[in-house]
Amino acid sequence: MTIKCYVDFKKRLFGFMFKIKKIDYGLCLPKCNSIHTLFMFQPIDVIMTDKNHKILYIYSNLKPWRIILPKKGVYYTYELPVGSIKILKVNDIFKKPKV
Numbered sequence: 001m002t003i004k005c006y007v008d009f010k011k012r013l014f015g016f017m018f019k020i021k022k023i024d025y026g027l028c029l030p031k032c033n034s035i036h037t038l039f040m041f042q043p044i045d046v047i048m049t050d051k052n053h054k055i056l057y058i059y060s061n062l063k064p065w066r067i068i069l070p071k072k073g074v075y076y077t078y079e080l081p082v083g084s085i086k087i088l089k090v091n092d093i094f095k096k097p098k099v
Contacts, residue, residue: 001084003028015079016040026080033074040064045085048074053094060085 003026006012012029017039029035035046046059050073057071061082078094088094 001026001081003078003080005030016042016044023081026078026084029077029079031075032077033072034068034070035077035079036067037062037064038067043082045080045082047078047080047085047088047094049076049078049094051075055088055090055092055094058085058088058090 001024005028006015007030012032015027015029015035016023016037018041020041023042023044033048037044041064043061043063046057046062046068047055048057048059048068048071049055053076056073057068059068062068076094
């Protein structure tokens with residue numbers, strides 16, 4: 001699976017909003033400790049890690065119209081297609097994507 005890294009404000013703000021086609025890639029959002037799924041049409045999986053990519057939080061099958069408030073210690077947030085994180089757990093190291 002491809003993971004795109006979004007660093008500019010507009011891309012980060014819109015992310016997967018308004019996407020009707022099935023999501024088949026992931027997003028990496030550096031320096032991001034909270035997200036929303038407002039105006040999304042499908043659920044996603046979310047992984048939040050520290051700077052060393054150690055998983056701190058996992059949200060599986062996060063439905064549209066949800067908000068994850070700021071989480072302490074989070075540096076990277078990954079938004080992934082639903083079903084992508086079945087074997088991952090908190091404290092695992094998430095393989096750093098090639099950017």
